[in-house]
Amino acid sequence: MGTGRVQAFSDGVIAIIITIMVLELQVPREANLAALVKIAPVLLSYLLSFVVVAIMWVNHHHLLYQAKRPSARLLWANNILLFWMSLIPFVTRYLGMNSRVPFAVALYGAVLTCNGAAFTWLRQSVNLHRVPDAEMAAYHLGMLRKSAYSTVLYAASVPLAYISVYLAFGVFVLIPVLYFLPERRLTEQAENDANKFSSPSS
Amino acid sequence: MGTGRVQAFSDGVIAIIITIMVLELQVPREANLAALVKIAPVLLSYLLSFVVVAIMWVNHHHLLYQAKRPSARLLWANNILLFWMSLIPFVTRYLGMNSRVPFAVALYGAVLTCNGAAFTWLRQSVNLHRVPDAEMAAYHLGMLRKSAYSTVLYAASVPLAYISVYLAFGVFVLIPVLYFLPERRLTEQAENDANKFSSPSS
Amino acid sequence: MGTGRVQAFSDGVIAIIITIMVLELQVPREANLAALVKIAPVLLSYLLSFVVVAIMWVNHHHLLYQAKRPSARLLWANNILLFWMSLIPFVTRYLGMNSRVPFAVALYGAVLTCNGAAFTWLRQSVNLHRVPDAEMAAYHLGMLRKSAYSTVLYAASVPLAYISVYLAFGVFVLIPVLYFLPERRLTEQAENDANKFSSPSS
Amino acid sequence: MGTGRVQAFSDGVIAIIITIMVLELQVPREANLAALVKIAPVLLSYLLSFVVVAIMWVNHHHLLYQAKRPSARLLWANNILLFWMSLIPFVTRYLGMNSRVPFAVALYGAVLTCNGAAFTWLRQSVNLHRVPDAEMAAYHLGMLRKSAYSTVLYAASVPLAYISVYLAFGVFVLIPVLYFLPERRLTEQAENDANKFSSPSS
Numbered sequence: 001m002g003t004g005r006v007q008a009f010s011d012g013v014i015a016i017i018i019t020i021m022v023l024e025l026q027v028p029r030e031a032n033l034a035a036l037v038k039i040a041p042v043l044l045s046y047l048l049s050f051v052v053v054a055i056m057w058v059n060h061h062h063l064l065y066q067a068k069r070p071s072a073r074l075l076w077a078n079n080i081l082l083f084w085m086s087l088i089p090f091v092t093r094y095l096g097m098n099s100r101v102p103f104a105v106a107l108y109g110a111v112l113t114c115n116g117a118a119f120t121w122l123r124q125s126v127n128l129h130r131v132p133d134a135e136m137a138a139y140h141l142g143m144l145r146k147s148a149y150s151t152v153l154y155a156a157s158v159p160l161a162y163i164s165v166y167l168a169f170g171v172f173v174l175i176p177v178l179y180f181l182p183e184r185r186l187t188e189q190a191e192n193d194a195n196k197f198s199s200p201s202s
Numbered sequence: 203m204g205t206g207r208v209q210a211f212s213d214g215v216i217a218i219i220i221t222i223m224v225l226e227l228q229v230p231r232e233a234n235l236a237a238l239v240k241i242a243p244v245l246l247s248y249l250l251s252f253v254v255v256a257i258m259w260v261n262h263h264h265l266l267y268q269a270k271r272p273s274a275r276l277l278w279a280n281n282i283l284l285f286w287m288s289l290i291p292f293v294t295r296y297l298g299m300n301s302r303v304p305f306a307v308a309l310y311g312a313v314l315t316c317n318g319a320a321f322t323w324l325r326q327s328v329n330l331h332r333v334p335d336a337e338m339a340a341y342h343l344g345m346l347r348k349s350a351y352s353t354v355l356y357a358a359s360v361p362l363a364y365i366s367v368y369l370a371f372g373v374f375v376l377i378p379v380l381y382f383l384p385e386r387r388l389t390e391q392a393e394n395d396a397n398k399f400s401s402p403s404s
Numbered sequence: 405m406g407t408g409r410v411q412a413f414s415d416g417v418i419a420i421i422i423t424i425m426v427l428e429l430q431v432p433r434e435a436n437l438a439a440l441v442k443i444a445p446v447l448l449s450y451l452l453s454f455v456v457v458a459i460m461w462v463n464h465h466h467l468l469y470q471a472k473r474p475s476a477r478l479l480w481a482n483n484i485l486l487f488w489m490s491l492i493p494f495v496t497r498y499l500g501m502n503s504r505v506p507f508a509v510a511l512y513g514a515v516l517t518c519n520g521a522a523f524t525w526l527r528q529s530v531n532l533h534r535v536p537d538a539e540m541a542a543y544h545l546g547m548l549r550k551s552a553y554s555t556v557l558y559a560a561s562v563p564l565a566y567i568s569v570y571l572a573f574g575v576f577v578l579i580p581v582l583y584f585l586p587e588r589r590l591t592e593q594a595e596n597d598a599n600k601f602s603s604p605s606s
Numbered sequence: 607m608g609t610g611r612v613q614a615f616s617d618g619v620i621a622i623i624i625t626i627m628v629l630e631l632q633v634p635r636e637a638n639l640a641a642l643v644k645i646a647p648v649l650l651s652y653l654l655s656f657v658v659v660a661i662m663w664v665n666h667h668h669l670l671y672q673a674k675r676p677s678a679r680l681l682w683a684n685n686i687l688l689f690w691m692s693l694i695p696f697v698t699r700y701l702g703m704n705s706r707v708p709f710a711v712a713l714y715g716a717v718l719t720c721n722g723a724a725f726t727w728l729r730q731s732v733n734l735h736r737v738p739d740a741e742m743a744a745y746h747l748g749m750l751r752k753s754a755y756s757t758v759l760y761a762a763s764v765p766l767a768y769i770s771v772y773l774a775f776g777v778f779v780l781i782p783v784l785y786f787l788p789e790r791r792l793t794e795q796a797e798n799d800a801n802k803f804s805s806p807s808s
Contacts, residue, residue, distance in 0.1 A: 005209060005263055007611060012217030012416075015618030020225055022692050023626055031704035036713070050692070054685045061611055061681075075263075076382075079256045086224050086252070098233035107238070180682075207411060207465055214419030214618075222427055277465075278584075281458045288426050288454070300435035309440070409613060409667055416621030424629055479667075480786075483660045490628050490656070502637035511642070 006070045006078060010060060013082050018053045021046050021089045042096035049092040051176045052112065056085065056119065059143070059179075066136070067126045077125040081118040087111050102161045105168045109157035112172070116151030123147055150175045208272045208280060212262060215284045219291060220255045223248050226295045244298035251294040253378045254314065258287065258321065261345070261381075268338070269328045279327040283320040289313050307367045311359035311374070318353030325349055352377045410474045410482060414464060417486050421493060422457045425450050428497045446500035453496040455580045456516065460489065460523065463547070463583075470540070471530045481529040485522040491515050506565045509572045513561035516576075520555030527551055554579045612684060613670050619688050620666070624659045627652050627695045630702075648702035655698040657782045658718065662691065662725065665749070665785075672742070673732045683731040687724040693717050708767045711774045715763035718778070722757030729753055756781045 025046060028035035036043075060081075067074055091108045098104035123144050153171055161168035227248060230237035262283075269276055293310045300306035325346050355373055363370035429450060432439035440447075464485075471478055495512045502508035527548050557575055565572035631652060634641035642649075666687075673680055697714045704710035729750050759777055767774035 005213065005267075008210065008614065009213045009217055009259065009263075011611065011615045011618055012214055013221055015615055016218055016221040016622055017224075018688075019619055019622040019626065019692055020221065022623075022695055023225065023629065025696050027696065027699045027703060029703075031700065031707040031710040031713075033709065047689075050689055054689075057615060058681055058685075061615075065611075075260055079260075082220075083249075083252055083256075086221055089224055090227050090229065093229045094233065097229060097231075101233040103235065104233040107233075207415065207469075210412065211415045211419055211461060211465075214415055215423055218420055218423040219426075222423065225427065277462055281462075284422075285451075285454055285458075288423055291426055292429050292431065295431045296435065299431060299433075303435040305437065306435040309435075409617065409671075412614065413617045413621055413663065413667075416618055417625055420622055420625040421628075424625065427629065479664055483664075486624075487653075487656050487660075490625055493628055494631050494633065497633045498637065501633065505637040507639065508637040511637075 006075065007064050010064070010078060010082060011057075014053065014057050014060070014085065017085055017089060018050060018057070021049055021092055024089060024093045039096075041099035042093075045092050045096035045099065048172055048176075049088055052115075052172075053085065053088060055176055055179045056115070059119070063123060063126055063143075066140075071125070074122070074125045077118070077122040081115070081122050084111065084115045084118045088115070100165055102165060105161035105165045106158045109154055109161060109168055109171070113151060113154040113158065116147060116154050120144065120147040120151055146179070150178070208277065209266050212266070212280060212284065213259075216255065216259050216262070216287065219287055220252060220259070223251055223291045223294055226291060226298075241298075243301035244295075247294050247298035247301065250374055250378075251290055254374075255287065255290060257378055257381045258317070261321070265325060265328055265345075268342075273327070276324070276327045279320070279324040283317070283324050286313065286316045286320045290317070302367055304363045304367060307363035307370045308360045311356055311363060311370055314374075315353060315356040315360065318349060318356050322346065322349040322353055348381070352380070410479065411468050414468070414482060414486065415461075418457065418461050418464070418489065421489055422454060422461070425453055425493045425496055428493060443500075445503035446497075449496050449500035449503065452576055452580075453492055456519075456576075457489065457492060459580055459583045460519070463523070467527060467530055467547075470544075475529070478526070478529045481522070481526040485519070485526050488515065488518045488522045492519070504569055506569060509565035509569045510562045513558055513565060513572055513575070517555060517558040517562065520551060520558050524548065524551040524555055550583070554582070612681065616666060616670070616684060616688060617663075620659065620663050620691065623691055623695060624656060624663070627655055627698055630695060630699045645702075647705035648699075651698050651702035651705065654778055654782075655694055658778075659691065659694060661782055661785050662721070665725070669729060669732055669749075672746075677731070680728070680731045683724070683728040687721070687728050690717065690720045690724045694721070706771055708771060711767035711771045712764045715760055715767060715774055715777070719757060719760040719764065722753060722760050726750065726753040726757055752785070756784070 025042060026039075028039055064078075088111065091104075091111045094104050095108045123140070126140075153175055157168040157171040160171065227244060228241075230241055266280075290313065293306075293313045296306045297310045325342070328342075355377055359370040359373040362373065429446060430443075432443055468482075492515065495508075495515045498508050499512045527544070530544075557579055561572040561575040564575065631648060632645075634645055670684075694717065697710075697717045700710050701714045729746070732746075759781055763774040763777040766777065
């Protein structure tokens with residue numbers, strides 16, 4: 001029994017989470033630019049959450065691929081992660097409607113903190129199955145640390161929202177940027193390795 | 203023809219059921235803690251149903267894995283289960299809006315009773331394909347009994363709701379707890395077995 | 405390139421269609437039996453459509469399994485079927501709100517007629533790939549005829565709704581019953597065959 | 607690690623996008639033909655977007671099949687495409703409600719332009735993995751050009767909407783027609799090739 005069905009179920013839930021946020025974008029009554037600009041905070045909240053969920057999916061993609069067996073701990077760590085992810089559409093809409101209210105911004109940060117903690121725990125669950133490859137183990141540990149750091153950063157956004165919502169938004173934008181860059185470098189390296197292996201004669 | 207597509211379809215339906223409940227969480231107009239506390243029953247109903255559906259998915263995961271062929275009986279027992287599961291978002295919202303009204307609590311219990319009965323029937327359908335392994339057969343019988351017991355407990359919550367809604371909520375919380383613990387023990391045992399097999403020399 | 409991804413996409417769309425109908429079940433404000441009885445037509449419309457879509461999924465399951473290659477014709481016949489299936493939630497809700505108005509009943513019948521015609525065309529598309537097995541070809545032809553007959557019956561429900569909505573409802577209930585029975589017999593036979601093959605010594 | 611999970615996730619998201627548009631079809635209160643005719647623009651917008659998304663899915667189906675490895679660039683080009691696709695239900699509803707207002711028509715054209723550009727970039731990303739087959743490479747280049755051309759046409763619909771919304775609608779109808787025909791020819795050719803290979807003696 002591989003992790004295929006866990007992946008399929010997670011893909012289903014994440015696909016729905018990332019898509020239903022669009023359902024919550026209420027169409028303005030008037031058809032002009034001013035009406036669209038008025039809902040800009042709603043659209044930007046959607047864009048932010050789409051990026052957050054997409055990054056989580058890409059990391060989940062890489063992570064579950066490495067897990068060989070769906071242990072009970074992995075299964076439940078995954079379900080807990082999916083629970084916290086499922087609250088993202090709710091807080092996204094809340095944020096879009098109240099983008100300058102510290103409470104809404106802090107709540108968004110708090111739910112993302114829980115997501116970060118759940119992801120860290122899931123990675124820890126996979127980590128337990130000892131990885132035989134030294135390079136892979138180092139990569140794993142690096143990603144685990146990154147998960148933990150970004151959880152702490154998200155947690156910091158909660159009090160920061162009460163000082164200035166812009167500081168909290170700074171954190172929300174910073175973390176995806178941090179995740180995006182190294183993830184890219186890493187996969188390119190993996191690609192180079194694959195090229196190396198597939199064309200050893202060149 | 204394996205049960206692959208039955209699993210894929212079930213995963214799709216269950217993923218949607220577990221996720222659309224979030225769509226029904228209406229965002230309060232005011233952005234403060236008091237507004238959020240006011241919708242606490244709605245959020246707790248969602249949490250309860252998320253746990254119930256997640257447990258059903260985990261058990262469904264284990265169960266369908268064991269079924270080798272998708273017989274007509276299995277297919278329809280599964281469709282009937284999915285029908286009753288599809289009513290969970292409806293009664294969850296009803297419960298969230300009327301968490302102290304016996305009728306809403308009893309209706310939630312009644313729909314979960316039907317779910318329990320449908321799951322028991324589905325397990326019975328799989329059971330029919332005689333299991334060659336004695337240990338597996340004992341596990342199957344144990345799970346079948348547990349399905350039947352929890353169906354009876356859910357049925358009991360219906361009249362209990364009219365005595366006190368808290369008694370019914372006690373049943374709703376008790377059953378997931380009962381399911382969670384042994385499921386965990388069992389999978390850990392399976393994991394130990396797998397470790398034993400994968401490292402016979404140690 | 406097999407039909408795997410066509411199946412996966414269809415499963416996704418059908419799973420969503422069958423589940424989002426629940427989202428359209430509006431929870432009554434009052435929590436008592438009278439309020440629930442008042443929305444009985446809505447609940448029964450949902451039950452009817454759930455059964456219709458579940459039967460279509462089961463037949464789709466068997467049909468696509470037999471198609472070896474996803475030709476352009478099959479792909480588009482399938483997309484057209486999915487389009488008509490996607491209108492079922494819309495007409496279901498319309499029917500639930502206006503269950504005694506001939507126009508709403510006739511519209512439901514008309515959309516199911518289009519679904520029947522689209523399914524017949526899809527089966528015809530698969531049929532074109534000549535089936536080598538004589539028994540399979542006979543089964544195929546039988547199912548094709550059944551698709552055509554039920555399309556005609558659904559078409560008849562449109563004028564019947566203007567004579568009496570109960571006549572139209574009679575058709576809506578009759579067709580699933582007709583589909584359910586033979587499908588069951590057939591799969592049981594397939595099962596017996598499989599048993600025969602898997603235990604030739606007994 | 608193949609592109610299987612990228613396909614599964616994309617299928618999930620596209621299946622949801624194509625289906626949730628139906629949720630936005632608001633059922634008219636009155637059950638008669640006049641009420642239905644009144645929402646004809648909404649229904650036609652839905653039909654148009656269903657066709658657009660279905661064509662994108664078919665092309666995505668063929669495209670990802672050719673990609674052997676999910677590089678970081680492919681993964682993110684795909685996520686960006688899914689983001690723009692996820693806005694289609696929003697602009698579809700906006701268009702349905704304001705089908706004669708240039709701004710709504712232009713916005714629909716603008717989102718489809720972004721979709722076209724994202725699809726072109728995705729195809730370019732796959733193209734980078736050098737295709738060994740000369741015929742395949744020619745096909746690839748042809749499809750890439752077609753993607754680019756239709757992106758330019760969609761971009762032209764934005765100013766055209768301000769001259770006459772009918773001109774813009776002409777573009778919206780023209781592009782699916784152009785896509786549909788050659789796609790069909792091509793797959794039929796592939797089918798002929800497959801027939802040739804599977805029956806070399808005839």
